[in-house]
Amino acid sequence: MDAMDENELAKKVYFAALKVHQNLGPGLLESAYEECLFYELQKIGLRVEKQKALPLIYEEIRLEVGYRLDLLIENKVIVEIKAVEAFTDVHTAQVLTYLKLTGCKLGLLINFNVALLKNGVKRLVNGL
Structure with a gap:
């Protein structure tokens, strides 16, 4: 799948998330959707890492924050x-930082x- x-x-x-959403609907915890989406993505053969630790590199130090x-x-x-009423600027900033x-x-x-x-998906691009 690297290609x-x-x-x-x-x-x-998106289509895996749509399947999860159609089966579960709104109102559950984020962790439930995460587990189900993880399962669906693995099922179609994608390499997926869940809750992957992300260190912060500042100058020459590595911070496990x-x-x-x-x-x-x-x-x-x-x-x-997310499983929230609406996205906020903080949610967008979080993904852009990641x-x-x-x-x-x-x-x-x-x-x-x-x-x-479709009303709950936001694509964010890293300008590098």
């Missing part, structure tokens, strides 16, 4: 899962607490 670019991966993530990526797909796409720290180009912010999943 897939970020957009192809994002499409697969507790940042964790919800899902990292094929070392290319970051997925941050993109900068990892060097990944694409992040998906997915809110499962919506009636229609």
